[in-house]
Amino acid sequence: MSEAIAGAGEPGGLLSPKYADDRGVYDELWSAPDADSKSQVRGHWQALLSAFQQLGGRDLEGRRKEARRLFRENGVSYSAMADGQRGTRPWELDPIPFLVPAADWAKIESGLAQRARLLDAILKDLYGPRHLIRGGMVPAELIFRHPGFLLQADGALGHYEVALTLYAADVVRGADGGFRVVSDRAQAPAGAGLALETRIACSRILPNLIRATHVHRLASFFRTLRNDLAGRAPHQKLDPRIVVLGQGSDDPSYFDHAYLASYLGFPLVEGADLTVRESHLWLRTIEGLKLVDMVLRRVPDSQCDPLELDPASGAGIPALLEVARRGNVGMVNPLGAGILENPGLLPFLPRIARQFLGEELKLESIPSWWCGDEKSKAYVLEHLDGLLIKSIEHGRAPVWGGALTAEELAHWRARIEKDPGLYVGQEPGVSATTPALVKGEIRPRSAVTRCFVAATEGTFRTMPGGFTRTTSPGEITGGLSASLQGTCKDTWVLASEEEKHLISWPAAAMPAFVVAYESLPSRAAESLYWVGRHAEQAEFLTRLARSALRKFNESRDYGDPADSGCLAILLYALKVLSTGRSSAAPTLISGSEFVENTLLETVRDATLEGSLAATFKALERSALSVRDRWSTDTWRVIDDISETLEEQRRLPRAGSVALEDTLDRLVSALVGLTGLTIESTTHEHGWQFLMIGRRVERARNLILLMQSTVMREAEEGIEHQLLEALLIANESVMTHRRRYRAALDISSAVQVLLLDTSNPRSLAYQVLELAKHLDALPREGGARRGMAADQRALLQASTLVRLADTSTLLATDVDQPHQRDELAAFLAAVDNELGIATAALDQAYFTHVQPTQQLVAVTRDVDDKPEVD
């Protein structure tokens, strides 16, 4: 009945001509056909639809592209990173939002609040008196066979007034227009960070529309969550220490965790950052162990404690459950909450609501049948080709009966008959559709929205929004609710007439990052130190490669033999600096192709040890592991560098012009990164470690550079060119010119590059600054303990650079007038002190987590598991 939809199929129109045919039983955009088979655009969509139609498909696709760029820059696409590679399937944002009218939202909100209250009561009962099982309200088998029911957590929830602090539910619209819950998420519900990110991207690409539409904002939900969590922590401290426990940057949900952590202002930690002593949980920081009051965990139940739970869990903290059991740490959510994710519970919820709350369940679950019940089993077996088959065991993807062959259906029927208690049949819940942008047209899609609920003073609050994912209409993956990849939409909860004046959108819809930690975790200190080192190394290599490239171009253009001689030394220095070791003496280079290839490889071959590309990868990894500490701008620069290198890699081999352009862009970007990290990071301990890394690397690079270039006097023509190139590579030409006018010789170069304490690129400057940063670090026992080993080494190094003068350093032996042995000895001495200092630093501040092992390992009986589908 496509003719019944006005506007659909108009030439150049935004609505797909097939919209009416493809839409579901209920459509978000169009009302159901009336008696004259006419459809109307629903009231809350009218203004927005015409706004989108004015923009047109091409413009909207452009905005989608912009959103893609924002996602990539902000690291959303990093979430699927595997062994250092960028994710190939990042989230794609559909600029058309999912609208929830105020009246519908009111139902969802109160329904979810009630449901959270109910699930909280169930959780406390199952780990307490177990009236539900004893009284037969829930079949014992359904609980006992679900791996989320942790016997170890029995009785461990007594400390919680409210146990289910943070809860998520996936909801869909049914054929009748009512919303229903597909599944409940209670262990470590992911997606809140993505919901925020989606909103931020959407407010960037549709700034006016979102404001004009009176959409509820998300920020206050998180503000309240932050305060509520602090209020719930044990020990009743004014300022409790709350950490977000993640599983490291390889976790597919890492971005989500990092984003949430930095938004809430809690440090993001891993299992190895925490330790249990004296029945309390402690965070390893550069200032020693600090008590942790509460853990917002992003780690599933079974992975949290290798002592009592899965012994193979690397992400956990031994004895965490014992600490939680004693009430010495608050867990959000408590260990054992996974039982609430049991799909077999859904059919029993209405009864339990009546029993526990004396209320009817406000928000229905999607119709589900647990096969352990005879009648339900009969229903499921009969309607198998129209149902999703879910197992109550973890780690099994649902199976969509509609996609099975007759033979497969028979196979599944037999399996269910054999062990009915293991299976749940569920309606697929894809009968409604919502408008979505597909290749420049609006087409109907199925949507599922993850909503977030948090406990607050005596009640539960629902985040006014959510994370909406879409699929093609009728496409039933079964993994819809579990999948964290694909196309997403921002969820716009519309304000009612009365609420409209309450919503104010600030000019910049970007919520500020809250980054303020009192004690820096040791692992973060280490990562920041390495970010500093790798960033400096990348910049140094880029500048040196650029000098070599220019020299190469000159040598080709003018054919001056001095140019080639200088180039040979520079290429040798580049090799020494990239690999960090000296190798055979420089050889004269023959053939421009060879030079070009060497330079290209050093820049872009990520598999070559110490290449610029490899250095940058290392920088990216270090930066990623403290992702929660970077502003969006900082991350954008890191992304730009990555892109620039990627572009360069795709270019054909020859082309030194393009290479020079790449190097210029890299220098600018790296300088930008330095500026951002220095200027936009508060001068706390994290900043000190970042700077220490930078200074150490620059000092050691200067030493290596001098060692690989000027240890022997070169022919006069070459030497002059070489010194000039070194000054350029070190951004010290201007300094030299101001001090010495044109007279460039080894003596003036050594003065500027090594000894000038006012040149921020000199060795002396690095050493003196480094000493200051080290003095600013927290010291065990305070100043009374005197100097630490690293400070002692730096005092030595400072003395060396302060006392040195060019005439002594450049004095030569009569027998070997061209050898600069004094200079070599000086450089080696400073280098030695720097080595001592960095080793001492490592020992004193970085994590030296010993590997743990099980004393008695009970492995699970893997051989006897039924076959996995």
Added chain:
Amino acid sequence: MRYRVTHTTHYDYTDTVTLCHNEARLTPSSEGRQQCGRYLLTVTPTPKVVRERRDYFGNRVTYFGVESPHSELIVNMVSEVLTEAAPTQLQLGAERPWEEVRDAMVRGDEADLRMMQHFLCDSPLVRTLPELAGYALESFTPGRGIMEAAMDLTHRIYADFSYDSTATTISTPLSQVWKERRGVCQDFAHLAIASLRGIGLPAGYVSGYLETLPPVGAKKLVGSDASHAWVALYVPDVGWLEFDPTNDQMPTEQYIVLARGRDYADVSPLNGVIYGGGPHTMEVSVDVLDLDAPV
């Protein structure tokens, strides 16, 4: 009988252990036909934290954490237990046809029966196999009294499987024990549990000790005893009936119960996680001393 049980575990590490967290289930319960009197757990080096609690199954669990660097760990438990012989006469109801128990479990119309479902479901180390259910049915013939049938199953496991302490480890799957027909007490207990659960009867694992007697005329050797394990079958209105397939008998007063659970994973006497330590060796010695024996 009055016994003094001494159970010592000694770990020797090649590297220093800086921190260790442990859980011990080494304290006998006071239950049924036994009373636990005095007991003393000694850990060397001295733990910073020691705390006792009851687990889900009612067993006494001791958590302890050693927080100072150490290169060996000694966990020594001495407990005194008074045991009685199991009633010799068949308890009322234990002769009923086994199907009645199975059907009562299916109906589950009492709170206790519902809670006992735990012992019907698969557990970490025991999953039922069709061949094991078949094996059980040879003893559990239609209408046979549950006690008699269970004793027959015990007898058949004893006869069909050979005791071989080298054949299996803690992680050997049941399917292999079944195929190779050899194992130790723990395997036989798991085998019996899987067989009973396979035909719908609730069965659990009992860990404990058995007093061993030296050959006539010989002196008993120190440390010659060992941890033991057997199986318990739940019969409504009667309680747990216990069988020891390793020795083809029902536990006598020489049996001391340490802990009960669904399988070994629930009752392991000592587990721990250590930081560092490197390769290490472990030695266990158990002594069950009859306090009334003539010296």
